[in-house]
Amino acid sequence: MSKRSPKKFIVVGQGGREHALSHVLSLSSGADVLVSPGNPGMDDGRLGFLPSFPDDPKEASERIAAEKPDVVIIGPEKPLVAGLADCLKSRSIPVVGPTSEAARIEGSKLFAKEIMKQSGIPTAEFSEVTTVEEIRTLVRKWGYPLVLKEDGLAQGKGVWVMKNPDDLDEVLDRYFDREGKKQNVGRIYAEKGLSGPEVSYIVMTDGERFLPFPTARDFKRVGDGDTGPNTGGMGALTPVPGWTSQDDESARMVIERCLWGLKKNGTPFMGFLYAGLMKTASGIMVLEFNARFGDPEAQVLLPQVGEGFADLMEGLARGSLPTSHPFKGKPTVGVVLASPGYPEKPVTGGRIIGIDKVRKLESVSVYSAGISLAPGGGKTDLVSSGGRVLTVSAEGDSLQAARALAYSALELLHLPGGHYRSDIALSESNEPL
Known part of the structure; x- marks a missing residue:
């Protein structure tokens, strides 16, 4: 043979x-x-x-x-x-x-909002805004929190949550001049703030069938306790505590309606579809859609696939996606190590020490991102070259065991001035559904 x-x-x-x-x-x-x-x-x-x-x-x-x-x-x-x-x-x-055209579900948040509206997908009220007065009118109508979003790609950073008048003034100064006109930005819109725990619901789909990954949660804010500006993501965990079969049914309905809406629009979707969900007092609501796998969710979810990922990807690319797969379902926590100054002004070029040590640990993986070779150095002389430098992901019998392992591995790494959140998957920050 x-x-x-x-x-x-x-x-x-x-x-x-x-x-x-x-x-x-x-x-x-x-x-x-x-x-x-x-x-x-x-x-x-x-x-x-x-x-x-x-x-x-x-x-x-x-x-x-x-x-x-x-x-x-x-x-x-x-x-x-x-x-x-x-x-x-x-x-x-x-x-x-x-x-x-299908990737506009992420490339244009306003396009995504229209698809949601046409497809009956639950999401927050929204309105495109062009002046300061329009935003102040929405504050009077909806109250706080109010969310302002850039329409186009912003690498997870074009979202501003305004909880009080001081937040509002800070955001208005960022986007509008003294005459109240937009500056240095394209289309923006405001939406009514929602409240509740968030879930990343990611599926692979051929446009008709879809296969969900286990649930995940990412941590967007740069600082402990969800403080500071939004980032591309400072860590993630899977599975999300408290996720029920009813929640899953609601999430599946969201995906089905989104795929239906995109197909009806003449833009059928194939690939990884990411639904950013929030469980509010009135049920599951959609915050956003992305046209690719989340990061850092990928670093905790993809290892759940096991050894059959190549067959899944070939089947997806050729239109023969299965509708079930034996995911490992192992509790996993990932923590991002970032350059000093991230996300506003990352300072790069710092030497990274300890990756080889972490790679030798059982149940721990290192996924590198903003890393380059040191000038004139060998293949192991690594320096930071971006805001998010790497993610340490660890598996455990529980989220707390995985969390402990991830943080013990991070202690083996050294990046001058590097920082990471200390509360990823901590019980106080990991609000159950």
Whole structure:
């Protein structure tokens, strides 16, 4: 019997999400995994690396086609919105990721709001705003908290929650000049604030069928106790305590209606669909949709797949997605180590010490993101090159056991001035549903 040749997978991206995607793929037998461009912290001997592809999706698709991949997985939102999946599909290359038009579910929050409205998906009241007076009118109508959001891609940072008049004045100064007109920003909108615990509900879908991952929760604020500005995410946990079968039924309804709405709109969705949910006093509400896997949720959810991830991705890319999978369901906690000054003004170039030690720990993984090689150094001389540097994820028999292991692993790492939250999955911060 002839031996089956390995399948070639290309993962596009360079952050912690892409490290998790490529690492879990590499655990599947018969999977040859390349990352473009990746980062030096990913180099554990299991992965191959390609140069960065051009930003132009047509040029990028030409370069990718030359590699003759069996499946391409696009990690970040920017190339999805730009149309890389469209160009790959036009070359008959199997790809995991939505078309540019379908990716507008993340690329334009106002588009997403309209899809929700048309599809009967529960979400907060909203209104596009262009002047200071319009925002003040909404404050008088809805009261606090009021949320202001940028319409386009903002890497998780274009959201401002105003809880009082001081918050309002700070946000208005950011977006409006003395005459009350917008400055240095595109479309923005305000929405009525909601209250309740949040859940990340992520599925893989071929546009008709979908397969949910276990529930997760990420921690957006930079400081302990959910203080400070929003970030791309400072940590995550899975599963979410208190998630019920009724909650899952509500979440599934949200996904079904979203897929229906996008298909009706002429923009069917295929890939990873992320629903940011909040359980309010009146039930599950949608905060946002994303057109790709969450980060840092990927770093705690993807290891739950086990060794069958390559088959799942090939099935998804070729339109034969199964509707069930034996996820491990292991309690997992991930904590992000960030550069000093993150998120406002990250200071990069600090040497990172201890990754090899952490990799040797049982039930612990390190997913690298903002990491580069030190100038003139060897392959193990790593320095920070971005705001979020890496994520340490740990599994345990309980969330508290996983949390303890993750934080003990972080103590083995050193980055001058680096910081991380100390309350990820702490009982006080982990509000149950």
